[in-house]
Amino acid sequence: MRALLFALLLAGPAMAAPGDAGLSAYVQGRLAFADQRLDVAAKHFETALRSDPQDPDLTRRAFELALAGGDARLAYRMAASLDASGKGTALSALTNAVAALNRRDWARFAAATAKFEDGGSIAIIKPILEAWGLLGAGRPEAALARLEVPTERGIARSYMEENRAHMLAAAGRWDEAAEAFGAIVATEGANVPRLRVAAAACLVKVGRRDAAITMLGGGPRDDAQLAAARAKLLAGRDIGDRESGGLLLRPADGVANLFLRVSADLSRERANPVSLYFARLGSFAAPDFPEALLMVADQLARQGQGEQALVALRGVGGERFVRPVAGRTSAILADAKRMDAARDVLAGLTQRADVVPEDWMRLADLERRAGNYRAAAAAVSKAIALLPTPARPEDAFFFFLRGSALEQAGDWAAAEPDLRKAVELSPDNATLLNYLGYSLLDRGLKMAEAATLIERALKAEPDNGAIIDSAGWLAYRQGRYDEAVSLLQKAVAAEPADPTIADHLGDALWMAGRRIEARFAWAQAASLEPSATLAPKLAKKLDYGLEVAARLASR
Template identity: 40%
Template sequence: MAVLLAATLGACAAGPAADGANPDAPLAPELSSAAGAYLAGQHAVRIEDISAASRYFDRVLEHDPANPALRRRAFLLRLEAGRLDDAAPLAGELAAGAGDGASMARLFLAIEAARRDDYARTLAEVGRLEDTRLNRALGPILAAWAEFGRGDVEAAERRLSRLAGDDGFAGLYTLHAAMLAEAAGRIDEAAERYAQALAQSQTPPLRLRLAAARFEARNGRLDAALRRIDASEGGVSDPAGLKAMLRRLAEGGDPRAPTAAAGMAEALFDLASALQRDRGSDSAMIFARLALRLQPEFDLAALLVAEILDDRQRYEEALAMYDAVPAGSPYRLLAQLRAASSLEGLDRDDDAARRLEALAGERPELADPLIRLGDLERGRENWQAAIDAYDRALKRMGPLETRHWSVLYTRGIALERAKRWGDAERDFLRALELRPDQPYVLNYLGYSWVDRGENLDRAKAMIEKAVSLRPRDGYIVDSLGWALYRLGDHAGAVTHLERAVELRPTDPTINDHLGDAYWRVGRRAEARFQWQRALTFDPSPELAADIERKLREGLPKHQDGPAGSLGTGTAERGGRKPG
């Protein structure tokens, strides 16, 4: 099925997407002809504006309603755009056929039947799914929950057991076996199944740990559930919200034991998440939409849809999804943090900053909104505002833990750019105490020491270690090359800077650095070529002026040296750029 989707929606490859637009905005009237609408739809697919693409292909279909290829294309685009009511009229005919779209139409009909509690029809449609690797995972789970919906628990367990011998689906099988046991009231068996699922990995996924915690809260083990959140706190954006949800469950609040629809929605979401990790966003989007079709209040599925929209730079649509996550949801904070990122994507930085400040005020115990605010202000080069936000975040953190290295690192960058080197150096050193082998901190601090002519042997060793940890990071390789240049090892610099240009061929600063190194080893024609090349890659005005001067005059005899000014040295954009 994933292969079929890839073939059918092959034109959905990532392109230079425009900023997200209102999906309900009227389409251009001059594109009412079939040819015009088709070309506009193809363009919308290329820029991943699936909402517009879907409506354009609707227009094409109006001109040729019997065309089977157009019907398949329109159906799949409607699913991906979240227009599931509009997709329904096309599903029956497509499901009766073969080829692209038929299997997805059968899956859609299975989900629609489950929404009506018509589980016999769900089983029939699941039985007609094509025999693909993906369907061999999805089919038994959907069939198991449909049997459960019909009241036949033993048949449900038999259906699910088809996954038991497949190591590739062991995690899915154990999770759904645990959910099914709980739904059937077999609490001891469910507890054993959840324990088995958690034991399959030394670091179980957060989602699995949360599923186990919900089970414990529903079944008289609230303390154990709360401890599970405490143990996961480093990966939980809103532990207080999750704990409040667990307490509501313990008191008898919704949701209670899994239902057939909830089990199916979970399966669709699990596969959507896996597909998204594999960059299969077309298929992932459809599965996530179907999960929401079954469970409209499934906040994690809504967040996944919004995440895919964000990746496609459809920021307005993503923002609407994030804002729809209700205030009582334990995922509301995460949704609002991501909403701020969508606002940044829309160049609404001031709105993003106000939203983050409001979140920080609403949740005075959490550092996350202030960390994100610091990152926002740092991106705008508002160094003091960034420092202030990071300061406030660190005050909320209590004793620093290993995971807090990144806040010290990013505050250190802001301090260094604000010309407060002593404070910046302390933050970098403290970050390395927390994470001694963190390559970006090693690189930034080592580079800065070389720039200042301080601790040169240690600085070089730190940058070399960073390169060994990230050998394909062009910025870090550039740092080593430029450090060697600044230390007078021009031949050594050439070797590393040539490698950096291979890794980052269009970076103006790295090309400029290689030009300088070529000049110092006497390869002056190549130096001029690199400088001219750097000018074609949109350098900053300051860098462009420096390169143009060098093209006219060359380099002076004594420009470089460990205690001198960098001149064209890499700033945050280059070797010291955060990873």
């Protein structure tokens, strides 16, 4: 039957034998999968399986599609079927464990977890799952004993430390939990708002309110979760609740968070189908855990399944997630070239009574992405109007972004004051120094000042390819062609995918008399998706050489 199914699939759905519902469903399932409709594909595979219920390949495929598509009912049934047939996998064992978790059947949870075997990097999750199961069964001391934190630093220690801290809090051992979370925040957890909120919540429990306020004052600037927790704490309200999103006191939340972290770690370098499976398991473990659906949406979007990601985002509730959901939704819509819809989503944030500068900056970024540079600058102006006065050093990038948008719009007169303001506010920032210096250089304006700015930027970041390019282009404009070639070759090595830098190298090689190499550099630039402005210039240089191309461009 299997060979026939594949042959008919390749021939197309019209080849399905009349009346063969199983065969038709299988073909439709494969087509739905190819069209990235995972939930639909899973249902077709379930139908196909009824005609051949003992087929382990169909069962496994139906299981994986149900898991990826978010169909918990079908995923649980297929995982149980795989286990009963002796064809279970590590993934089906975890799914069986989550099904038991939903029923709070801790004996079944322990049995399913015991079947999980993985010799790779995610083997660390087994003892953590066992510990959450023991906690759920009312055995907190046994749970904590199961989590032996390694002495050496690494991912295993990080996982153990975080989950042990949450379990100490769940066991009511607040002093120890506060110390555990504080140690995590002092190391790799410094920029994880959720861990700071958890640490602060534990500090409040032991009467250290001032220390809790200090804890919430650190971390990422203007983070919404930290800001909301600070406001609640200052108002005398509890920050140890689920709404604040710090502590994980329920086994379901702890297991969900564990799976979400695995999902994030597995996809750190590239999109990974297994990452989606773990994100879905997290959403199954705690359906009311908003972070789970956010992770599901992120994984779906990374794998090119934008419509499915939007469905997941629509299920995320809670005021704390309004901005993250809007940001992700607009990005997915923009990727799908639905710019008006993306713009409407972000415009909604700017109409809120609690609008913040970052709301306007999201809209500015979208307009810049769409090539609407004046609209982008206008949005940044709205953000700047919400900033405190006088401007602070950390506000430099607002002026830089407005200035760069105006510069890209061709309005140098309006752009220059903003770019100078940015440098004034943050005089040691290499990016700001370089942008202003290169902008002056490229226009042939205030060349001595341009050279000074670029030199300062290069001193601050000598390995930055964009800044090396500026230094090379400065040498070119000053007629030092051999030096320009040397610098621009370093810039290309640092930024091999930048067509502008490759173009600059071609010009320098041409003027240094190395014309074959120059054409090679221009050809390389042309292959790197140059802008609509640069592409025709490269074509003329390749056809006619630098001097003729320059004369043609001036006509």
